[in-house]
Amino acid sequence: MSLSRFLCVVAIATLAACAKNPQPSSTTAQVGTVAGAWSGSFQPKMAQSSAVAPTNSQRTYGTATVTPMGGDITHSQVRIEINTTENATVQALAWAIYPGRCGSSAALAAPVINPSGLPRIDLRNGAGQLTTEVEITMSKASNYHINMFRETPSADASRIIACANLRPN
Numbered sequence: 115m116s117l118s119r120f121l122c123v124v125a126i127a128t129l130a131a132c133a134k135n136p137q138p139s140s141t142t143a144q145v146g147t148v149a150g151a152w153s154g155s156f157q158p159k160m161a162q163s164s165a166v167a168p169t170n171s172q173r174t175y176g177t178a179t180v181t182p183m184g185g186d187i188t189h190s191q192v193r194i195e196i197n198t199t200e201n202a203t204v205q206a207l208a209w210a211i212y213p214g215r216c217g218s219s220a221a222l223a224a225p226v227i228n229p230s231g232l233p234r235i236d237l238r239n240g241a242g243q244l245t246t247e248v249e250i251t252m253s254k255a256s257n258y259h260i261n262m263f264r265e266t267p268s269a270d271a272s273r274i275i276a277c278a279n280l281r282p283n
Contacts, residue, residue, distance in 0.1 A: 151181040152252060154278035156262060174198040174276035178260050188251050195243045196235060200275060206234040208263040216259045216277035226250060254282050
């Protein structure tokens with residue numbers, strides 16, 4: 115077989131393999147693989163005041179779980195239950211999943227899922243819950259957390275009212 119014929123056969127085989135195995139969509143957060151669910155408990159973020167010591171002006175507690183859906187490790191269900199003493203004028207909370215542990219300041223600039231596309235958690239009498247589906251793949255070798263924001267997500271750490279470190283179950 116001539117070299118040009120061999121190269122033509124290799125090119126056709128490569129194209130056929132690519133057609134059978136499409137590349138992941140650019141909207142999918144690719145961070146590894148997971149065998150099971152992740153969970154965490156929200157703890158209030160200490161609000162900073164002009165005084166020397168931090169103050170805790172509100173209390174926000176709750177739970178979060180991220181569970182892969184069926185055999186598809188790129189789709190997960192997120193369930194959040196939250197209770198807060200946040201100001202009564204706050205009617206909804208924003209949230210997002212970030213790399214690292216709670217308090218990772220660099221993580222705010224690089225969310226695992228863009229928070230602007232996530233549904234808000236509506237509050238009634240200081241309580242709210244949300245169940246939604248997201249495209250995400252989480253690696254057991256990495257750390258993740260969920261930040262809870264007043265109404266709109268922002269890279270401003272002062273808008274974070276609570277955080278939950280996620281652990282694989």
